[in-house]
Amino acid sequence: MSEAVLMELQGVVKSFRSADGAPRLILDDVNFTLNKGEIVALLGKSGSGKSTLLRIMAGLIGADAGQAHYRGRPIAGPALGVAMVFQSFALFPWLTVQQNVELGLEAQGIAAAERERRADAMLDLMGLAGFGGALPRELSGGMRQRVGIARALVTNPDVLLMDEAFSALDVLTGETLRNDILELWDSQRIPTKGILIVSHNIEEAVMMADRIIILSSGPGRIRQQVAIDLPRPRSLDSPAVRALIDQVYALMTMRPAGEAHTAATAAKQIDYRLPETDVSRIEAILELLAEAPFNGRADLPQLSEVAELQDDELLPTYEALGQLGLALIEDGDISLTALGHSYVQAAQTLRQEIFGRQLLSQVPLAARIRQHLDNEPGGSLPEQPFLDLLEEFVEKEEAQRMLEVAVEWGRYGEAYEYDFHTGRLTLPDK
Structure with a gap:
């Protein structure tokens, strides 16, 4: 050496x-x-x-x-x-x-x-x-x-x-x-x-x-x-x-050419690590991006400065926006999709409807939870089977974190409800 x-x-x-x-x-x-x-x-x-x-x-x-x-x-x-x-x-x-x-x-x-x-x-x-x-x-x-x-x-x-x-x-x-x-x-x-x-x-x-x-x-x-x-x-x-x-x-x-297919495939798997961000941050970045001076498209460093958030808070949020089809990230820039523009302009009820629809179509863990609830006669299941499923792929702490993200997103999108005291997931009351 x-x-x-x-x-x-x-x-x-x-x-x-x-x-x-x-x-x-x-x-x-x-x-x-x-x-x-x-x-x-x-x-x-x-x-x-x-x-x-x-x-x-x-x-x-x-x-x-x-x-x-x-x-x-x-x-x-x-x-x-x-x-x-x-x-x-x-x-x-x-x-x-x-x-x-x-x-x-x-x-x-x-x-x-x-x-x-x-x-x-x-x-x-x-x-x-x-x-x-x-x-x-x-x-x-x-x-x-x-x-x-x-x-x-x-x-x-x-x-x-x-x-x-x-x-x-x-x-x-x-x-x-x-x-x-x-x-x-x-x-x-x-x-x-x-x-x-x-x-x-x-x-x-x-x-x-x-x-x-x-x-x-x-x-x-x-x-x-x-x-x-x-x-x-x-x-x-x-x-x-x-x-x-x-x-x-x-x-x-960015994702190198050799990883693009792998990443797209991984995002469709039940064990895809959901980005650690919450709905309020997702919506705050969407609204900031839609406003002047960005008007739907921003340089990521400039958006970071205006948002006054750390990169470890913003990068997962960008990933979530991309996964939900609300924004595109390319060459260091982020831009709203047509759906993202519609989301920002929508009233609260419609926002939740769009979020829930995108969640169930783009996030496999959320879709699995909803599918099992739909198939359950009482429309209610304990969280533990889903944690057990995730722990086949990731450590216990990561499984808990992923389920917490899926629960928050699902509750906001009215895909399912969750009772913190009993640890049970249920179909929403429509």
Whole structure:
């Protein structure tokens, strides 16, 4: 392995067991290299295996097949030289900030005096000087994440892995912390030689990364790579940056020719992972798209800015609009279909009628629920058989989420009713 290569994955495969014991493929034939001096961002929809891939690289879980190496050596557990920052801060609430930051050093057997010196220096670098004696509950979300990053960096890692490290923060706090990390990196005030970021934020990826990798879903495979040679710091108002954001949005929402048929087929299957969005958001985006200045057609990044929603909220909504036949997404743009225009102009009762009709014709899970209810003499069934059916294909938590989406959409479209207390689905009273 070249001296310039920090981490390398070759043919990595990872599966987890479904409720019935059958393997469910999460990652398939992933090949990836992280080189010295680069920041790489991983983008992908829910279910693409981004976090799983990061955990394999961190040595927290093993691959089922293929090889994962750090500096030419197989990764067989957490490696010295690799540190990880989590989305949830992952601080011990009963320890002070100083004690949380020293944990990694203590695990390495560093003497107490040296631990204190290095932790103090890192807290100062991260803008936390004076907070060493505070408990995590005394800090804001942004400051808690600074502690998490300080704890990772104090061990002087070669490689820093960041799993949606800014997503739990408000936009301004996340942007400030992101810029601080970039300033430390670009000024070489930290010894880290490579950073890998899992993100759901396209703008964040473009502003930070030297290279963006886009994963496909179900299972996760590397679908596209985008090299970025723009100097940092980058301005969101720069035409070159805006063009890159447009390009990545287009790549995130398009389906390569080889996947188009597969995607269309998958959407017709009972186990198709319904996008995690609700009716109110679907209608809000439809109405926003129909109004000036868009008038039925919008550039996705511009629509995102006006909507003031994160990409992990918008991308599933776009997918739902496409699946329901209310909008088309193509080349980074979204446009209302004729049905979408009619939907926006319709009164509430007609909206629900259109939604229900499209739901039953385009969403297999909803159609299956309605079919079984129609065939049931009493027009009522418990939810459990549908959960059992879904758990043949996905994990229990995902099955529950999918059914919750199908229930909300079905209730709105008056395709069926649901009693939360009894967990029963019933035909609507017409």
